[in-house]
Each structure stands twice: as C-alpha cells, then as structure tokens.
Amino acid sequence: MDTATPAVTVALHDGTSVVAESGQVDARRHGELLLPTVDRVLAEATTTLDAVTGIVVGVGPGPYTGLRVGLVTAATFASALSVPVHGLCTLDGLAYAAGEEAGITGPFAVATDARRKEVYWARYADPRTRTGGPSVDRPADIAEELAGLPVVGAGAALYPDFFPDARGPEHVSAGALAALAAERLTAGEKLLDPQPLYLRRPDAQVPKNYKVVTPK
Template sequence: MDTATPAVTVALHDGASVIASSGQVDARRHGELLLPAVDRVLAEAGVKLDAVTGVVVGVGPGPYTGLRVGLVTAATFGSALSVPVHGICTLDGLAYAAGQDGGLEGPFAVATDARRKEVYWARYEDARTRTGDPAVDRPADIAAELAGLPVVGAGAALYPDAFPDARGPEHVSAASLASLAAERLAAGQELLEPQPLYLRRPDAQVPKNYKVVTPK
C-alpha cells in the first residue's frame, strides 16, 4: 500500500505476480479510502486478510498527514497478523512502473508534488537503480541539473517549464510497488524499515517562545 502521494493505492501480490489492485487519486481522503481499498482488493482476490504473509508500504517522501495513514495502517496489519512490514521508497515504485509500463530505459528522473511549489525528486540510472538520495527542491533550482532527461510523475506534469519532457505514470501504484518489493526480496535484498521519509518538517509546528503552563 502507498499513501505518500494523492493516490491511495493497494495491491495484493502472490510472490509471482499481482493478483488484485486498487487505486484512487484524492489528496484529502487517504484515511477514508485506504481500508475500503484493502477490502476491495482482498474480495477481488477471493482471500481473507489472514492469508497475508507480509506487508509492503511506501515510505515516501510525501506530506506528513497522508504518508502517516499508510504507515500506521501497515504497522497495524503487521502487528495484528504477526507478519513482517517492509518499507520501499515511493519514488522507486514510480521509476519501476516507468520502466515496466512506460518502456523507459534510463537515465531519467522522478518528481512528485511536494506542495509549497516544490517537488520530491530523485535521479535513476534505470528503472531499478536510483543514483542518489531523494530530495526536495523548487523545480527551477534543479531544471538545469535534469535538463535533457525525461521526468516521471505528477511533479513533472505540474511544472512543464522546468521539466519539458514529462512522462507517465503521474502517480505511484501499489501494483508496481509490490512487484518491485517481491523482486528485491526474491533476490535476497533488504528493504527499508517502514519509517516515514519526510525530508522536511511538518507544516504544523509549536510556535516559537511557546510557554508551557502547568498547574501548581
């Protein structure tokens, strides 16, 4: 599952292929849409929740509130089912989809909307190989660095002046995330801890010079 972008996306993978998936784009309803999506995917696959043997969740980067919905839900499922919970970079899922579905061979970049007129982004040598850590920047500040490269994701579509060669998909799919995770696990690679990749502080912060009042 992934809720790091406006897409609320869930998929079920049997180790060989995706057997059911769901995706809805709504930046304001992650908490409302995620669990019904899980129910739909399980129903489509004809299995119960207790058949799940592991959980993979997108760790972002992404805005604080939406990202937390997926991570907390994944942790809850992991605890309730006593199964491992793995993290995977959301940008990696987009890059993998661009290679599998969009035919991009690389090099290229991925950019998602970070709000505040910024993007979360990373460069890729190919659909499976990220060449650096994810970052958050204003599009104009990285336009020269990414000049000549295709840029995948909603962040590219939002800023065509900075990213003239915008490519799809715009949003991550749990199907691609699950397929990439299954491929890495089968190869014996370790996935990330299911911890949020924020890259910046949340919008809501304690005001400076805040005084704590305690009863005497």
Template sequence: MLLLAVDTATPAVTVALHDGSSVLAAESQVDARRHGELLLPAVDRVLAEAGLKLEAVTDVVVGVGPGPYTGLRVGLVTALTFGSVLGVPVHGLSTLDGLAYASEAAGAIDGPFVVATDARRKEVYWARYADARTRLTDPAVDRPADIAGLVAGLPAVGAGALLYPDTFPDARGPEHQSAAALASLAAERLAAGQTLLPPVPLYLRRPDAQVPKNYKVVTPK
C-alpha cells in the same frame, strides 16, 4: 508468499496484493484529502477481489515516501498495525522507486530519467535513476528551478514533473504511485534476498502544520 502493499505518500491511495509471482488484485484512488477514509475500504475490496482473507497475508509492504506528513503517516500506521496484528514483517520501499519501476511497465522511458512527485509549497520530491530499478541519488526536496541544471535533458515521470514543464519539459506518465508496481518491486527484491527499508517515514522537511510561534501556555491556577 502473499504481499499486501499500500502507499499514501502521494495523492494516490493505492493498494495491491502480490503472490510472489504476479499481482492478484489492485486498486488506486486519487484524492489528496481522504487518505484515512479511503485506505481501509480499498484493502477490503482488494482482498475480496482476490478471494482472500487478511489472515493469508505473509508480508506487508509500504511506501515510505518522501511525501507530505499527513498523507504519508496514514499508510505507515496502517501497515504497521497490520504487521502487528498478523505477526508478519513490514517492509518499506521508496515511493519514488515504486514510480520508477512503474515507468518500465508503462514502456515510457529507455535510459536515465528523473522521478518527481508534488511536495507542495512549490517544491518537488525527486531523484535521478539510471533505469527503472537503479536509483542514482538520494531522494531530495527542492524548488524545480533550483534543480533545472541537474535534470536538464532527462525525461521525467510523476505528478511533480507534470506540474513544472519549464524544469521538466519531457514529462511523461505514470503520474501517480501504484501499489501494484510497489508490490512487484518488493517481491522481486525479496526473491533476490535483498533487505528492504525499515517502515520509517521519509519526510525530508517539517510538517506543514506546526505549533504557532509565541504560543502562550495556560496553566491552571
């Protein structure tokens, strides 16, 4: 097995290779405006670091969000393209689940917690977890003040938690998504015979960019 994992659902453009036992190489860059520019070169560098060719990949894993439309689709389209060209399966995983899993490696939390990423528009994407592998609620998007009662007393990880200390007073790292964690979680679940998510984006709301209302259609005479 050789898993190629990518995620662009957050400001982190992150890539990793996993051989089913451990992470062979990984890279992350945080830049919310350059997902499309940074992702493919990062894949090339990770493959080079591991001394492998793209043709050796047997599975592709992609973070399906939730995340903003523009960034999220870069990773998904890239993953689906690799899957089509290589003739290998493409698996989806929740970006929030990847962050939750990474929190265990960081040794940051022991017990129930929340993962929250920045959804912009003064909102967060979030979910509650019993532990690093067990999500208790479906991913949602809300204003932090509106969920204060639901997350009260719980530690939280992710950039969204760090942005809103009034709602998440016990915010901790990791701040950004890690494809290394995503790949490790995928390898663990695949080895256990679990079915992962389809590579379908989880947006939770409309894109920020929309066609203006009262748009005037001009037709040729």
C-alpha cells in the same frame, strides 16, 4: 500499500504477479479511503486479510499526514497478523512503474508534488537503479541538473516550464511497489524499515510563543 502521494493505492501480490489492485487519487482523503481499498482488493482476490504473509508500504518522501496513514495501517496489520512489514521508497516504485508501463529504460528522473512549490525527486540509471536522491527542491533549482532527461510523475507535469519532457505515470501504483519489493526480496536484498521519509519539517508546528492570559 502507499499513501505518500495523492494516490491511495493497494495491491495484493502472490510473489510472482499482482493478484488484485485498486486505488484512487484524492489528496485529502487518505484516512477515509485506505481501508475500503484494502477490503476491495481482498474481495477481488477472493481472499481475507489473515491470508497475507507480508506487507510492503511506501515510506515516501511525502507530506506528513497522508504518508503516516499508510505507515500506521501497515504497522497495525503487521502486528495483528504477526507478519513482517517492509518499507520501500515511493519514488522507486514510480520509477519501476515507468519501466513496466511506459517502457522507459533510462537514464531518467522521478518527481512528485511536494507542495510549497517544490518537488520530491530522484535520479535513476534505469527503472530499478536509483543514482541520486531522494531530495526536495524547487523545480527551478534542479531544472539545469535534469535538463535533457525524461522526468516521470505528477511533479514533472505540474512544472512543464522546468521539466519539458514530462512522462507518465503520474502516480505510484501499489502493484509496481509490490512487484519491485518481491524482486528485491527474492534476490535476498534487505528493504527499508517502515519509517517515514519526510525530507523536511511538517507544515503544522507547535507555536513557539503562547499567548499569556492573566485573570481579571
């Protein structure tokens, strides 16, 4: 599952291929949409949650609130089922999808919307090999560095003046995330810990100065 971008996406993978997948793009309803999406995927696969033997979750980078919905849900499922939970960079999943769905071979970059007129981005030699990042920057600050490269993702589509060769898919799919994780686990690679990859401080912060109230 992944909730690091506006896409709330869930898939079930049997170690060889994707059995079922569902998702919806809605940047404001991650918490509301994730569990019904899990239920829909399990129903499509005619199975139940207790049949799951492992969980993969996108760790971002992504905004604070949406990202934590997926991470907390994954950790809760893993604890309840006594199964392992693995983290995977969301940008890696999008890069893998670019190869599988769009036939992009590389080199290229991936960029997602980081809000505040910034993008989360990374460079890839091919759909399975990240060579730089992830980082968060303003598009103007990295346009020269990425000049001439296809840039995959919604972050590229938002800023065509800086990323003229924007490519799809725009959002990560849990099916691609699961397939990449299955490849790496089969090869004996260790995946990331399921901890959030924020890259910057959250928008909501505790006020530094509290208003002093004196009794009348």
